[in-house]
Amino acid sequence: MTAASLAAERAARDSYGRLLAWLAARGRDIAQAEDALADAFAAALATWPRDGVPDKPEAWLLTAARRRLLDGHRRRATASAAEPTLRHAALLAEEPEPDAIPDHRLALLLACAAPEVERAAQAPLMLQVVLGLDAARIASAFLVSPAAMGQRLVRAKRRIAASGARFALPGREGVAARLPAVLDAIYAAYAAGAQDPADGGALAGEALWLARIAAALAPEEAEALGLAALLLHLEARRPAARDTAGHYVPLSDQPPEAWDGAMQAEAEALLRRAFALGAPGRFQWEAAVQSVHAARRVTGRTDWAAILLLYDALLAATASPVVALNRAVALAEAGGVAAGLAALRSLGADGRLAGYQPFWAAMASLAARAGETAEAEAARLRAAGLATDPAVRDFLLRLSPS
Template sequence: MTGEGPARQAAALAARTSYGRLLSLLSARTRDIAGAEDALSEAFAAALQTWPERGVPDNPDAWLLTAARRTLLNAARHQGTRDAAAAEIARRHAMLAAEGHDPAFSDERLTLLFVCAHPAIDAGVRTPLMLQTVLGLDAARIAAAFLVAPATMSQRLVRAKAKIRDAGLRFALPEPEERAGRLGDVLDAVYAAYGTGWDSRDGLDASAGGLAEEAIFLGRLLAALLPDEPEAKGLLALMLYCEARREARRDRAGRFVPLAEQDPARWSRAMIVEAEGLLTAASRSAQFGRYQCEAAIQSVHVQRAVTGVVQHGALSLLYDLLATRAPSIGVLVARAAALLAAGDAAAALAALDALSPQARIATYQPYWATRAHALRDAGRPDEARRAFARAADLTGDAALRAYLLGRAADGA
């Protein structure tokens, strides 16, 4: 136990902190992510065997990298590609082995994130790819978060990796002229991970399938690797503001608590302080961005912890700005909710009516919940009741459903 314990711990730590760094280094040259994953898992298995006997190496990452590269090289030889390709791999192997002795070998994870969110990759598989390649999550865990069968998720991931390799996607940061758009895709994919399980998670049980922690890890990584991109900071700030309020979204009995009724004492002060710092730093670049704007809206909400009031004027200004620059259905419904919170039910209803022709609202729960509240405030209780019931039908979150059904039965 004495010999094995530390070795296993070192392997586990290396697995958690270094997986993405190692995988990005191993796949960058060959574009073969699946091959690199196999080689890396063999290296981890070898470490579990070797380290307890011979002790943990000084630089576990370098050891793992060298072991995995040897496997890749052997695999290339076995495939009978002992021509130019094999020679090239051998040359680069030698070059990189030298690099591997440096404990601070290069970090290619940013490149890997851009590959995962490449426009040639289907938008629906970008987030799962990131979670698997950069964080090492297995397909079953990802499948649970995205509410699909594990076999389906595995198949999507395999197909995407094959496309990356066979179509020859570029493993490099995008050219400056397409940088902004491509970064937007990366940020969107990370935010999508944050959104998984947000509404379907019952209570505070983090094991129920959400990936908020993983999304924040990726957000931190992006903010650190792209110190000059205000939107990377904006996204991280946004996720931290939301995460800070997670506990307060349920009362002691596990019932849903809407934002306006949450107890600010239950918000995480540390996360809010960090988010405020990020947002301030981002605003120095004076470049508008969707995520900074959304984070600023959250910032206004949490000011209530200090001032005791919500600055509705500031909120509607920010929502107007966001709706002009990034008019997604979520933003437009949230803008209507802000109008309602400011006491203008008629304007909120008008904003919601303007969305009615869009097919997506039929199944968009926040639309029906906001509409229900607006109808209630406008003195139309029967319609409000029906809208609350419809919103309740559209959520998989038991606590939120109970809250909405309660409102519907309340005579709204």
């Protein structure tokens, strides 16, 4: 790769979302802004290797993309003389300060999670619009075809355009009201990425990047910091879930040296800042659970009583069956296998977890420890049958040493 194309790559990675947010805020249409920015990147790849990388690559890209958008607006304006088009053209004509391109990405994230965007499109839309990932790459992680994902994204952008979104940041209260949807979508993007091993789980890393952006742009929002802390903790441990031979390694068997200590330290710092804001919530508690697991690196043990307390709080706040499952597992460790197994069995009656692979894996483990061999075997096979990851399936079928 040449220096010029490397510079273009780096500019793409660092600035894509910032440039797009600026263009969308001025031009009011995500799809048009994306096209203009894509043209600008193509022009950069064509001219930088020849003329050298400009001093301020970001400003160069913005100017090129702005001209494209302006040309498009002028063409439409002469056709329709529409008042809003002229107003957008005036906004676009303003020369941006090259050293201080304002960061509108939070507004862009809020637009992606707006009520008019269908829920299933929110997380994919963020990955595409803020990070510039292509629809095909996003599609596989969400288990839909590239064509269907492309259509979903186009539809979402049309809805946003039709709603007349202004991509302007609402006040502090407006941000607080709409941020939960943003954080949920980022979490969904991470979950999809983490179970999609393509490119070594690169999509999970991209979702973590989104969480970092949200935390950096909404530093007064405790849950934004909490989500970033949570994903940092999960990402710090993700590689440790495989041994060198590619076999699955459950958390309890992972050696703490295999965890990324720098990421865990970053998570801890974020979580401390979040707690200091005095607005507890789901993501902070989830991050705190992971922080207890991370402490095994120092203490050599896992404080399950602390984890149980955190899941109590989470269960009271969310009533989620997945939280109830995790609480039952913590109960088994803190209060005895029999109590944990009883909690799991009553959860099983609820039915919502019947297709949830981790439920059956937990059941297999607790039933085996309680000496309920037949129940454990049935649950183990059920868990294996529901597994998507071949390494997890092999682990459950006892085909890999653990």
